Amino acid sequence: MDVITRIFAVALFALCSLGVLLMQTSTEVFAAETASVPLSKKVLIKVMDGNARAMDNMVVYLQAKDVDSTNNLLKGAQGVAEPVEVHQKDKQFTPYITVVQKGHELQFVNDDDITHHIYSAIGPKRFSFKLRQDDATKTMVFDKTGQISMGCNIHDWMSGHILVVDTPYFSATSVNGTAELNNIPAGEYELFVWHPQLNSPNHRQVFKIHKNDKPLVFTATLNAEMGQIPEQKSLDDFEFLEGYE
């Protein structure tokens, strides 16, 4: 083999090696993209009733269907925790509905100048405590998913709900019935629409979200009826009541 032939062979080997290397590298990049590229940066959800009327203040959340999605979801969950507060203001639970991610803290804050005796009536976490004017906050961690309905044993008309979800991707619909969920990792998801007055099992309806719809705009049409949202107001419109009512 002359020198020219040897140089050509080495060059050919090097080229082939580079080609294999390049092919392997591009496969890995592709695979990585498949796992981390968001399904859609912006998922727009619109909730409507059976008569095509927009439904506001409905809780919507995306729940991962498979293990990969759960892993992605947990990655996504990092750093999204926000302080969640439920206030007692003007003898009302404010807001009426609060969504908190499983394992996260929720703080009860009494803004009134009277005592409230908060209790959980229904749900995976049972509690009862008094929030006095001068001892106005209490922090609690919710480590089980589900709906917790609350009342006040002093002011029976007070009513509030907490929904504990195992996902960071939740929101509530606005007046026009829409909600936005952002930065959703790729994966298989179910969309849950929940409201304590929704007359369906567990007060929710489930919808399948299809992969690779970009951008994703999803309309959830509920076939369940809504009950009346209770007015958190005493029949006795006077501030200085002492239990005679």
Added chain:
Amino acid sequence: MNTTVWILGVLSLCLTQGVYAVEQKVSGIVDVRATTTDGLRSFVDGGLGKFRFNPETQVSLAQGGLSYQATWDNGIGAHVVANAYWDGVKDNAGITEAYISYKSLPWDNGFRVTAKTGIIYPHISLENIATAWSSPYTLSYSAINSWLAEEVRHIGANIGLQRLGKFSQSAHDVGFNLETFINNDTTGAMLAWHGWTLSSRQTLWQEQIPLSAIPARNNGGMLAGQAAESDPFIELDNRLGYHVSGNWQWRGKGKVNAGYYNNNADTRVVKQGQYAWLTRFAYVGSKWRLPNGIDFIGQYLQGDTMMRSPTGMVVVDNDYHSAYLLFSKRWQAHRLTVRLEDFAVIDNDNTLDDHNSESGQTYSVSYAYQLRKGWFLQGEYNLIDSERPARVAQGASAELLEQQWQLASRYYF
């Protein structure tokens, strides 16, 4: 009285038990009132006038109410209410209520137990819901609740079962109460002998109520043995009375209560001029939120009362009823209330010189302005148009219009 001491003793013992987290609250009302009354000498002063003030213009401490509440985290509470009156008619101060209460947390099925024992009102009034049993709507209570304030109170024990609808996605709450009581054996005497009133005077636990100059109380009369003052909270026959009631509330819309009260008195018993009166009544009431933010309250009460001589002869046998309709509208710092009432006592006995029959209507208009938190200026006009033949024997007219103008500064704290 021994029972009263016992109750206050138990309350004191409770209050000293500081081992549990206890929350204490002192609240009160100071009601300073200028009144001009046109009518007869007040029933509070032994007359047949249907207002609590004598017919004159005066300034008074119409109510100095003080309420002390202690509540423990386990649901037990203690509540003592004292009232003072300085009105030139009957100046006095004392206890009006003193009781221990319990309220459980609701169970999973929405049921909740309540209990109460001590010196208590039967839970009937839909008007008297504010501090020291005052009414946020009017200065003078309705005839029904004026009667409760005067002589329908007792030492009782009450147990209630409520079901909260929110546990089953329902807007409807229901409740049932059973109450048994003592120290109320003369209840009914005042309704017979001066009739229905329009008052804001709660009889203090230690007080007695003077009778008017009933002719039958003269020597040789059928009521000659009756003491000059009725002791409304005395126990004479050692028998228990009872009161059952039920209530339904449509959350945010309204509520209805109804009940039956029977003091189960043994009318053969007379002690020191105090006769046992068998007094029974049924009642129904409703509070409703009408359109345009108008609050409606209506109550109806109907019953009978009977008193016998020591020989067993029926001396007083009366039927009675009263009803009122109240409409109240609050907007910003203003509240305007209008109340219309009807009342009657029907005398079924043949006792000479003791005519208890009467009938009448009342009309009240009240306007309150809230100056700042807890402080209200309130003006009120009351008119009572009634017929009571017994007035003639005391030098007044059977047919009578009584009027009252009131201007109050009421401070709640």
